[in-house]
Amino acid sequence: xxxxxxxxxxxxxxxxxxxxxxxxxxxxxxxxxxxxxxxxxxxxxxxxxxxxxxxxxxxxxxxxxxxxxxxxxxxxxxxxxxxxxxxxxxxxxxxxxxxxxxxxxxxxxxxxxxxxxxxxxxxxxxxxxxxxxxxxxxxxxxxxxxxxxxxxxxxxxxxxxxxxxxxxxxxxxxxxxxxxxxxxxxxxxxxxxxxxxxxxxxxxxxxxxxxxxxxxxxxxxxxxxxxxxxxxxxxxxxxxxxxxxxxxxxxxxxxxxxxxxxxxxxxxxxxxxxxxxxxxxxxxxxxxxxxxxxxxxxxxxxxxxxxxxxxxxxxxxxxxxxxxxxxxxxxxxxxxxxxxxxxxxxxxxxxxxxxxxxxxxxxxxxxxxxxxxxxxxxxxxxxx
Ligand SMILES: C[S@@+](CC[C@H](N)C(=O)[O-])C[C@H]1O[C@@H](n2cnc3c(N)ncnc32)[C@H](O)[C@@H]1O
Numbered sequence: 001x002x003x004x005x006x007x008x009x010x011x012x013x014x015x016x017x018x019x020x021x022x023x024x025x026x027x028x029x030x031x032x033x034x035x036x037x038x039x040x041x042x043x044x045x046x047x048x049x050x051x052x053x054x055x056x057x058x059x060x061x062x063x064x065x066x067x068x069x070x071x072x073x074x075x076x077x078x079x080x081x082x083x084x085x086x087x088x089x090x091x092x093x094x095x096x097x098x099x100x101x102x103x104x105x106x107x108x109x110x111x112x113x114x115x116x117x118x119x120x121x122x123x124x125x126x127x128x129x130x131x132x133x134x135x136x137x138x139x140x141x142x143x144x145x146x147x148x149x150x151x152x153x154x155x156x157x158x159x160x161x162x163x164x165x166x167x168x169x170x171x172x173x174x175x176x177x178x179x180x181x182x183x184x185x186x187x188x189x190x191x192x193x194x195x196x197x198x199x200x201x202x203x204x205x206x207x208x209x210x211x212x213x214x215x216x217x218x219x220x221x222x223x224x225x226x227x228x229x230x231x232x233x234x235x236x237x238x239x240x241x242x243x244x245x246x247x248x249x250x251x252x253x254x255x256x257x258x259x260x261x262x263x264x265x266x267x268x269x270x271x272x273x274x275x276x277x278x279x280x281x282x283x284x285x286x287x288x289x290x291x292x293x294x295x296x297x298x299x300x301x302x303x304x305x306x307x308x309x310x311x312x313x314x315x316x317x318x319x320x321x322x323x324x325x326x327x328x329x330x331x332x333x334x335x336x337x338x339x340x341x342x343x344x345x346x347x348x349x350x351x352x353x354x355x356x357x358x359x360x361x362x363x364x365x366x367x368x369x370x371x372x373x374x375x376x377x378x379x380x381x382x383x384x
Pocket of ligand 1: 269
């Protein structure tokens with residue numbers, strides 16, 4: 001895997017060293033893609049002055065580092081919903097000794113500034129989230145602002161261009177470069193309202209769920225989560241962690257079954273953490289609020305070092321952005337082991353073919369099958 005990225009036409013012919021986050025992951029995946037290269041190539045050919053620019057969905061900071069290598073004083077607002085992107089961008093800036101003074105880091109719900117003159121956006125996989133981002137831009141951009149959207153050519157079609165036109169302004173796609181295109185959209189000056197969070201209910205457990213647009217399983221229970229819900233343990237637990245909580249459904253059920261336990265909800269997506277918190281407040285009475293704790297984090301990296309759990313519940317992701325990978329599951333299992341008190345349990349649900357039992361046996365030296373059906377399996381490993 002290469003970590004050296006050449007920034008075309010940067011003043012000093014810059015070669016950046018760029019890594020994913022965390023950099024010690026075993027996935028062997030590159031930190032940038034051809035759409036990043038295309039966006040930077042197009043900009044460098046135009047050699048624009050360093051204007052007030054927002055960068056949205058920069059996976060690990062390639063665009064941010066690229067613009068900073070064009071001009072160290074480029075004023076940037078860098079927005080991401082993923083904590084791993086934020087940490088990866090900050091780490092890559094540091095590795096390449098690029099200045100971060102004129103960069104404001106924003107999450108997916110922080111207010112964007114007025115007076116932006118340019119926006120660079122990587123097309124996210126989730127189009128509801130993309131629509132949310134376009135509508136959010138429509139609330140603050142000056143009319144006529146240029147928004148450059150980088151994407152794989154195969155993701156660009158008439159309906160995507162129509163979606164952009166409807167939610168921000170007229171859009172045209174460039175010629176292809178390394179199987180990617182850059183869509184140029186010019187903001188039409190019309191302000192759009194944001195869609196409300198999706199709301200649905202899980203009558204079996206008397207729960208009402210709200211999902212913001214970038215949260216896993218947008219308007220229904222995930223099938224893995226549905227099976228896990230039937231097997232959430234009940235016991236003498238003080239501290240339970242819902243790791244990769246999404247909307248918080250597993251932790252909410254654990255709180256119902258274990259009314260004295262403190263529940264920690266953790267996710268890489270800020271919108272997921274926010275949704276879990278809304279769902280907690282909506283489903284439990286005010287006294288229960290002291291039992292719910294919410295963390296925007298990469299696995300369990302930054303939790304209080306003294307926090308020890310008796311039970312960790314986990315429905316792990318099997319991709320990071322566009323890339324299919326099991327390195328996050330691996331990191332989650334390692335972090336869970338570190339955080340569990342002796343005798344504590346990690347309970348995992350996964351597609352049978354992912355063979356999580358192999359990883360759990362390697363890490364914990366034990367693994368029991370709690371339940372299974374044709375497709376899914378629920379596994380439990382105990383820390384010695
Ligand atoms: C399969 S979903 C499970 C969501 C929810 N627990 C459920 O069962 O419906 C996996 C979740 O892991 C989160 N995730 C991905 N990478 C993560 C990371 N590095 N640290 C923490 N959470 C992560 C995703 O945002 C997603 O919400």
